[in-house]
Amino acid sequence: MAHYLFLSLLFLICTSFISTAGLPELLRFGGVEGSLSLDPTDLNSVSVDFGGTARTEPAAVLRPASADDVSSLVLASYRSLNAFAVSARGHGHSINGQAGARDGVVVAMSHHHRHGAQSPSHAKSKPAYSLERNGYYVDAWGGELWVDVLNWTLANGGLAPRSWTDYLYLSVGGTLSNAGISGQAFHHGPQISNVYELDVVTGKGELVTCSDEKNPELFHGVLGGLGQFGIITRARIALEPAPKRVRWIRVLYSNFTAFTKDQEHLISLGNSSPSLPRFDYVEGFVIVDEGLINNWRSSFFSPSNPVKISSISTDGGVLYCLEVTKNYDDTTKDSLDQEVDALLEELDFIPASVFTTDMPYVDFLDRVHRAETKLRAKGLWEVPHPWLNLFVPASRVVDFDRGVFKGILGNKTSGPILIYPMNKHKWDERSSVVTPDEEVFYLVAFLRTAVPGSTEPTQSLEYLTRQNERILDYCRDTGIEIKQYLPNHATRSDWERHFGDGWGRFLRRKAEFDPKHILGTGQGIFQPLSSPSFAL
Numbered sequence: 001m002a003h004y005l006f007l008s009l010l011f012l013i014c015t016s017f018i019s020t021a022g023l024p025e026l027l028r029f030g031g032v033e034g035s036l037s038l039d040p041t042d043l044n045s046v047s048v049d050f051g052g053t054a055r056t057e058p059a060a061v062l063r064p065a066s067a068d069d070v071s072s073l074v075l076a077s078y079r080s081l082n083a084f085a086v087s088a089r090g091h092g093h094s095i096n097g098q099a100g101a102r103d104g105v106v107v108a109m110s111h112h113h114r115h116g117a118q119s120p121s122h123a124k125s126k127p128a129y130s131l132e133r134n135g136y137y138v139d140a141w142g143g144e145l146w147v148d149v150l151n152w153t154l155a156n157g158g159l160a161p162r163s164w165t166d167y168l169y170l171s172v173g174g175t176l177s178n179a180g181i182s183g184q185a186f187h188h189g190p191q192i193s194n195v196y197e198l199d200v201v202t203g204k205g206e207l208v209t210c211s212d213e214k215n216p217e218l219f220h221g222v223l224g225g226l227g228q229f230g231i232i233t234r235a236r237i238a239l240e241p242a243p244k245r246v247r248w249i250r251v252l253y254s255n256f257t258a259f260t261k262d263q264e265h266l267i268s269l270g271n272s273s274p275s276l277p278r279f280d281y282v283e284g285f286v287i288v289d290e291g292l293i294n295n296w297r298s299s300f301f302s303p304s305n306p307v308k309i310s311s312i313s314t315d316g317g318v319l320y321c322l323e324v325t326k327n328y329d330d331t332t333k334d335s336l337d338q339e340v341d342a343l344l345e346e347l348d349f350i351p352a353s354v355f356t357t358d359m360p361y362v363d364f365l366d367r368v369h370r371a372e373t374k375l376r377a378k379g380l381w382e383v384p385h386p387w388l389n390l391f392v393p394a395s396r397v398v399d400f401d402r403g404v405f406k407g408i409l410g411n412k413t414s415g416p417i418l419i420y421p422m423n424k425h426k427w428d429e430r431s432s433v434v435t436p437d438e439e440v441f442y443l444v445a446f447l448r449t450a451v452p453g454s455t456e457p458t459q460s461l462e463y464l465t466r467q468n469e470r471i472l473d474y475c476r477d478t479g480i481e482i483k484q485y486l487p488n489h490a491t492r493s494d495w496e497r498h499f500g501d502g503w504g505r506f507l508r509r510k511a512e513f514d515p516k517h518i519l520g521t522g523q524g525i526f527q528p529l530s531s532p533s534f535a536l
């Protein structure tokens, strides 16, 4: 009965998109309350994202009770004379309105337990062992936040996903629509390389199970697919026994070439023989001026340390920090120091610039959340974030350093700048994500915060946005073939250039899985097609 009412409501809504009056009345029908909302507060809460600048108003918000709800909604649009936009929204941590659906319906996939809402996530299965894969996996709802996946798998067998993002309050569907990267990606590949199977609602409203063997074109298309081919309602995620603790180490460089040489050395370990000693996580960041002290990612250094750091002389005024971890538990504890020392010995950092800490694995994974709590307390979390994430080919990273870190940035950065390399062979060429055409490429992430009303001009949104443009211009003018991660492009030809050789495949997948361009309009790649009969 409820389902019937839900469908008839959808039907009425579809009709109302043509004559918009009367939408609120429809909500008085029973059976769907709390599922489909036209409440201005709900609409408002999904109209903005972490970027804090883009605004995209939908006509309604669906809080699905199941994958079937998602399917009914998309089907209603697909069958409608005037197809309306439908976008999944995970935790809304995009920067440029990517999860928006102008005048359409936003499917609010994530209800974190903090908000007390019941969600389909409660249907989560216990982790299981796959003989075929020789490893464990868990099935998670697409809107599940990674922090909740971790909580669940730890509680059910002491397991954990292998490949991460730095921040865990992101949804499974949201990161899998991009790639999902952190310091483990060099070894395990991005999160999209650690998924066995998906349930996906396509743009035709069909709920399809897909994997490498079953409907592989949809499976690979959706991974890194920017929400263009389907809404992920379930993901089968690879797990490993969760490490107990991590040794977390930072070392400093003033010589960029030495820094990247060491990073590339570290990510090559294990390529030839998986059992060779290596770190479990390799990242790094750039320190320009007070960049380190303002680093919100952790309170790693004791208060006296920044003084020490500022006394290190640098050439271009820029320092580089290599960040690595080694996981361990009771059985590997004894050999830990020796292994870490042996790995560090091969590196060429500034002597005596070794900063070490030690903590439970889970605390390490959740490190950014601690910083979030502090920033929230200061009113510095819900502010504009003009972030820019780039993949830079290793062959040009020195030019990038010269022109950007030692050039365009000047002395102020207004937020952390991450830099770490990855191995392309850990990425599946069949997925939709776009990376540079070289075996080793770097993520360079400018994670800056604009401070509204600041008297410091370098903290204004305009200044930082202009700087992002200058960085992109510099790469174009000097022929550095960067690719944007979490891409944001203004025109069709920019998107075409972004996808390069993959553009034809992307268009074919769109025509097959979302022929009416219903899904993911917030990405700005496609807009809904009105059917010819409606145009008449």
Ligand SMILES: Cc1cc2nc3c(=O)[nH]c(=O)nc-3n(C[C@H](O)[C@H](O)[C@H](O)COP(=O)(O)OP(=O)(O)OC[C@H]3O[C@@H](n4cnc5c(N)ncnc54)[C@H](O)[C@@H]3O)c2cc1C
Residues within 6 Å of the ligand: 049, 050, 087, 088, 089, 090, 091, 092, 093, 094, 095, 098, 099, 100, 109, 142, 143, 164, 165, 166, 167, 170, 171, 172, 173, 174, 175, 177, 178, 179, 180, 181, 182, 226, 227, 230, 231, 232, 233, 486, 520, 522, 523
């Ligand atoms: C503080 C912070 C730290 C971050 N750290 C990292 C990091 O370390 N590594 C990294 O890789 N990224 C990182 N990101 C970026 C993040 O992975 C992406 O912005 C991701 O899209 C956010 O997930 P979300 O659930 O908020 O997605 P949303 O912003 O809600 O959605 C993003 C896109 O995915 C689509 N989408 C959402 N759910 C689904 C679904 N179920 N099925 C299909 N499409 C869907 C949306 O329509 C939209 O196009 C970070 C972002 C923030 C704000």
Ligand SMILES: *[C@@H]1O[C@H](CO)[C@@H](O)[C@H](O)[C@H]1NC(C)=O
Residues within 6 Å of the ligand: 151, 152, 154, 155
């Ligand atoms: C999981 O979350 C619950 C509720 O927030 C918490 O009490 C519990 O300690 C968490 N479990 C783990 C293993 O982190």
Ligand SMILES: *[C@@H]1O[C@H](CO)[C@@H](O)[C@H](O)[C@H]1NC(C)=O
Residues within 6 Å of the ligand: 255, 256, 257, 258, 261, 348
């Ligand atoms: C920087 O490091 C590189 C690689 O180790 C080395 O060849 C170069 O001489 C170093 N430059 C300086 C100024 O020390």
Ligand SMILES: *[C@@H]1O[C@H](CO)[C@@H](O)[C@H](O)[C@H]1NC(C)=O
Residues within 6 Å of the ligand: 317, 407, 409, 410, 411
């Ligand atoms: C950075 O600061 C130093 C000293 O404070 C100054 O000499 C230099 O010109 C500044 N560089 C840039 C690029 O602004």
